[in-house]
Amino acid sequence: MTPLQALQKYFGYSNFRHSQEAIIQHVLSKQDVMVLMPTGGGKSLCYQLPAVLLNGLTIVISPLIALMKDQVDSLNLSGIPAAFLNSSQDPDEQKDIAIRLKNNQLRLLYVAPERLFGKDDRLMTFLKTLEVVQIAIDEAHCISQWGHDFRPEYLMLAGLKNEFPGVPVIALTATADKLTQKDILDKLNLHKPAVFISSFNRENITYRVNPKNNSFNQLINFLGQRKEESGIIYCLSRKSTELLADNLKDEGFAAEAYHAGLTNDKKAKNQEAFLRDDVKIIVATIAFGMGINKSNVRYVVHMDLPKNIEGYYQETGRAGRDGLPSDALLLYSPGDAIKLRKFATVENNAEQSAIMLKKLDDMVGYCQLHACRRQYLMQYFDEAFPDTCGSCDYCLSEFVKFDGTLIAQKALSAVTRLKERFGVTYIVDFLRGSRSEKIWPEHKELKTYGAGADISKADWQRYLRELIAMGYLRVTDDAYASLKLTAKSELALKGLQKVELISSQTTDEKEIAPLDF
Numbered sequence: 001m002t003p004l005q006a007l008q009k010y011f012g013y014s015n016f017r018h019s020q021e022a023i024i025q026h027v028l029s030k031q032d033v034m035v036l037m038p039t040g041g042g043k044s045l046c047y048q049l050p051a052v053l054l055n056g057l058t059i060v061i062s063p064l065i066a067l068m069k070d071q072v073d074s075l076n077l078s079g080i081p082a083a084f085l086n087s088s089q090d091p092d093e094q095k096d097i098a099i100r101l102k103n104n105q106l107r108l109l110y111v112a113p114e115r116l117f118g119k120d121d122r123l124m125t126f127l128k129t130l131e132v133v134q135i136a137i138d139e140a141h142c143i144s145q146w147g148h149d150f151r152p153e154y155l156m157l158a159g160l161k162n163e164f165p166g167v168p169v170i171a172l173t174a175t176a177d178k179l180t181q182k183d184i185l186d187k188l189n190l191h192k193p194a195v196f197i198s199s200f201n202r203e204n205i206t207y208r209v210n211p212k213n214n215s216f217n218q219l220i221n222f223l224g225q226r227k228e229e230s231g232i233i234y235c236l237s238r239k240s241t242e243l244l245a246d247n248l249k250d251e252g253f254a255a256e257a258y259h260a261g262l263t264n265d266k267k268a269k270n271q272e273a274f275l276r277d278d279v280k281i282i283v284a285t286i287a288f289g290m291g292i293n294k295s296n297v298r299y300v301v302h303m304d305l306p307k308n309i310e311g312y313y314q315e316t317g318r319a320g321r322d323g324l325p326s327d328a329l330l331l332y333s334p335g336d337a338i339k340l341r342k343f344a345t346v347e348n349n350a351e352q353s354a355i356m357l358k359k360l361d362d363m364v365g366y367c368q369l370h371a372c373r374r375q376y377l378m379q380y381f382d383e384a385f386p387d388t389c390g391s392c393d394y395c396l397s398e399f400v401k402f403d404g405t406l407i408a409q410k411a412l413s414a415v416t417r418l419k420e421r422f423g424v425t426y427i428v429d430f431l432r433g434s435r436s437e438k439i440w441p442e443h444k445e446l447k448t449y450g451a452g453a454d455i456s457k458a459d460w461q462r463y464l465r466e467l468i469a470m471g472y473l474r475v476t477d478d479a480y481a482s483l484k485l486t487a488k489s490e491l492a493l494k495g496l497q498k499v500e501l502i503s504s505q506t507t508d509e510k511e512i513a514p515l516d517f
């Protein structure tokens, strides 16, 4: 059977999506692969289909016991024999699975990492006697301490390649920036892995950030137009999820809370009710959502600032898996950023603190953005996205844009003349011809000094922010935050690209969070 035939026969789909086919080919030829694909992209198929075609057992390592059952049920329904092993099963059930494994009757076995590498090594010893043909590691970012969902038990997976030499490993995740990607590859000891990165753009999601002032009223306003629709509302604390769920119930919404402090029964009950559409709204901490495969979530609201873009993007990605238009709304207050900054400082670990703070800064930068949000997000994930999206709050709002090429050229030449060694404040003062003593005397001799005196300080700051967001400039990561030119800068400097800026008169401050440098 060819992969395409298996796709049609077992999964009922007519075509592969994205890079699914290429990934599957790699696994079939026994190569290690790492797959980065957005939530809802179709990762599971990348190992489930080889599992059908290869003669032997595929071990799937997955972090959440609760989710294994759903996956296994749906495989069995498609006629693919699969099982999971976890602590919720009684000895008879486990024995039965062992017998089926021994008789080569199962294609996939789901197991948690701590079960496989725990103190009791009987399972490992047993599995090594079987014909293991593939190992899939789901939610592979959990291995990275830099990621937002580190699970120490994932570190044990470093031993996989030793335990199963020659068996191809496929590591999958929906969320990993460059650093996390590198970490996954290093820690798993993958052998010459092929890396597949799909576009992370989720076209059907509209991104919005509103300044948070009266958050409950803002939420009720937003929900007012979405009464019949399903959504997830994220809060920072457990307590606020319960409080908000209660308040929403008082307003007549079918809402339930979800957080790690609830009993397992209660969690399962609320999750079930949400999946069945009995409950329309789940008010949750970030504990909710991993692996939730509900296709018709129409919106995701963040009542509080997320800690980093990866987490935020994964959470918003739970909306619109069915491809229909969906909304992501974030309520931003600078106070949240101050609060999170304190949390981000990890005791006795300067390196990790610095990374977490940088990630928080990028998140704040997103909230304060005066440019296309999708472009910023794609840039964050190192994905080229040359045009504005037309479907974020910035692109949808009625800003009057004007040809700001000349302004951009002034800013870019200032950066060039100042040898890319200064930050926003200095450059603005320089452009405006400030008489301040802070401006170096030799800089006052330069041609660009004072070239932008006709533009206010606030406007210059905004323009520079826009130029950064559009990729005409970048800011260094160090304490100097100096502005540097980019590959795009030259296009603007030579007049090869028109640069559109927002006219200050018509900026609708109600819609977009205020800037604060």
Ligand code: ADP
Pocket (backbone or CB within 6 Å): 013, 014, 015, 016, 017, 020, 037, 038, 039, 040, 041, 042, 043, 044, 045, 174, 293
């Ligand atoms: P992920 O794990 O990447 O979040 P899933 O593997 O759960 O995504 O897939 C998301 C949805 O897309 C599922 O409903 C799945 O059945 C469907 N899907 C996967 N591959 C295809 C395909 N080639 N054609 C159509 N639908 C697909």
Ligand code: ZN
Pocket (backbone or CB within 6 Å): 371, 372, 373, 374, 375, 388, 389, 390, 391, 392, 393, 394, 395
């Ligand atoms: Zn946009």
